[in-house]
Amino acid sequence: MNAPHGxxxxxxxxxxxxxxxxxxxxxxxxxxxGVDGRWTDAAKAQFSGALTQVGEGxxxxxxxxxxxxxSGHRADFAIMVMxxxxxxxxxxxxxxxxxxxxxxxxxxxSFVSMSExxxxxxxxxxxxxxxxxxxxxxxxxELDAKVSGYERRxxxxxxxxxxxxxxxxxAACFYPMNxxxxxGANWFMESFKNRSDMMSEHARSGIKxxxxxxxxxxxxxxxxxxxxxxxxWAKNPEYLREIVYEMxxxxxxxxxxxxxxxxxxxxxxxxxxxxxxxx
Numbered sequence: 497m498n499a500p501h502g503x504x505x506x507x508x509x510x511x512x513x514x515x516x517x518x519x520x521x522x523x524x525x526x527x528x529x530g531v532d533g534r535w536t537d538a539a540k541a542q543f544s545g546a547l548t549q550v551g552e553g554x555x556x557x558x559x560x561x562x563x564x565x566x567s568g569h570r571a572d573f574a575i576m577v578m579x580x581x582x583x584x585x586x587x588x589x590x591x592x593x594x595x596x597x598x599x600x601x602x603x604x605x606s607f608v609s610m611s612e613x614x615x616x617x618x619x620x621x622x623x624x625x626x627x628x629x630x631x632x633x634x635x636x637x638e639l640d641a642k643v644s645g646y647e648r649r650x651x652x653x654x655x656x657x658x659x660x661x662x663x664x665x666x667a668a669c670f671y672p673m674n675x676x677x678x679x680g681a682n683w684f685m686e687s688f689k690n691r692s693d694m695m696s697e698h699a700r701s702g703i704k705x706x707x708x709x710x711x712x713x714x715x716x717x718x719x720x721x722x723x724x725x726x727x728x729w730a731k732n733p734e735y736l737r738e739i740v741y742e743m744x745x746x747x748x749x750x751x752x753x754x755x756x757x758x759x760x761x762x763x764x765x766x767x768x769x770x771x772x773x774x775x
Contacts, residue, residue, distance in 0.1 A: 511581055511582055511583065512580045512581055513580065513610060515612070515613070515658055516610050516611040516612050516613075516658045516659070517559065517560075517578045517579060517580055517610065517611045517658065517659055518578065518579055518580065518581065518582040518585045518608075518609075518610055519576070519577070519578050519585070519608070519609045519610060519611055519712075519714040519725065520575075520576070520577045520578075520585040520586065520588075520589070520606065520607070520608055520609075521574065521575075521576050521606060521607040521609075521670050521725060521727070522574065522575050522576075522577070522588075522589055522592075522603065522605075522606045523566065523570070523571035523573070523574045523603070523604040523605045523606065523759055524571060524572060524573055524574075524575075524592065524601050524602065524603055524604055525571055525572050525601070525602050525604050526572050526573075526600065526601060526773055526775055527599060527600055527601065527602055531599070531600055534599070534600060535600065535775055536596060538596040539596040539597055539600060540770065542591065542595055542596045542597050543592070543597060543766055543770065544766040544767060545591070546588055546591035546592050546597075546766075547561065547563045547575060547588070547765075547766040547769075548561075548766065556584055557584075558577045558578060558579040558584050558585060558587075558588060559578055559579045559580065559584075559659070560576075560577065560578035560579070560660070560661070560662050561575065561576070561577050561578075561588065561662075562575065562576045562662040562668070562763065563575050563763070563764060563765070563766060563769060564576075564668055564761025564762055564763055564764055564769075565761060565762055565764045565768070565769050565772045565773065566759055566760065566761045566762075567760050567761070567762075568759075568760075570604060570605075570757075570759070571604040571605065571759060572769075572773045573761070573764075573769045573773065574668075574670065574759060574761045575588060576662065576668075576670070576727065578611070578659075578660070578662075589603075589606070605757065605759070607670075607672055607716060607720050607722070607725050608716065608719045608720045609714035609715055609716040609719055609720060609724070609725045610714060610715055610719065611657060611658050611659070611660065611712065611714050611715075612657065612658070612714070612715045613654050613657050613658060614657070614695075614713065616691065616692050616695040616696070617650075617653075617654070617657075618692075620643060620646060620647045620650065623643065623646045624639070624643045626696070627639055627642060627643070657712075660712050662729070663710055663729045664763070665710075665729045665730060665731050665763065666730075666731070666732070666733075666762055666763050667729070667730045667731070667732060667733040667735075667736060667760070667761075667762055667763070668727065668728065668729050668730070668760070668761045668762075668763065669726075669727070669728040669730070669736045669740070669758060669759070669760050669761075670725065670726070670727055670728075670758075670759045670761070671725075671726050671755055671756055671757065671758045671759070672716065672720075672721075672722030672723075672724065672725050672726070672755075672756035672757070673722060673723065673724050673725075673726060673753055673754060673755050673756060674722055674723045674724075674753075674754040674756075675723060675752050675753065675754070676751070676752045676753065676754055681751050681752055683752045691748075694746070694747050694748040694752075695748055697746050697747065697748065698743060698746045698748045698749065701742055701743045701745075701746050702739065702743060704742070705735060705738070705739045707731075708730060708731055708732070708735045708739075709728055709729065709730045709731075709735050709736070709739050710728075710729050711726065711727060711728050711729070712726075712727040713725070713726055713727075714727070722756050728740075733760065733762075736760065
């Protein structure tokens, strides 16, 4: 027997994904005109409470929350929220739009996505075959050691992809992207092998920045206007510039990538955001 809309009855209806987390990127501007005297202690406390992960006696807080003041005039601050339930993610946005904060903050841009393990992450057997195709000798101790190491690391790497921690690093960059569908550069008409090879090249470029930059690629397909959201965290903003520039020479980017707006932020507490923005 099928559920409504043809969904098999054995799949339970739920807002919580079987794997991964809901991810929300939100950018805001402070309203400057006509708000003299409205930033009361109650408004500041509500702002601080909305952007603080833990709070006794409050509704459940999101699993992950990062806050940043942002460069440029398009937005004043950004938050990134992750949780298994979309209502918990969106509750932070609603907290900034209501109560004592109503009319003091206006939304600038947002992106809704979910964490995932990419189809291009090779299984242990696929990883082994790639090494053999690259010249490794089957049955050699060197090959066995590399495969064994990858097998040990893979579960931990997948946990970080599905339930990533937000690093305590000072700089962050957020931007959405699509894969091109134009004639002569249609990503989705390429074979899986070609796409996988290009993504492997892209990953090798990123590995050069290990310890300086870490990333999350969350999927917006079916959820928002763009297909993916790229979040980069860096120990210094110059590393953001370097990694984005270098990786654009990879074929997956140079030929097939389409980029949306870039926002750069710097990690800050709620109080530091208010102070920086002169609120």
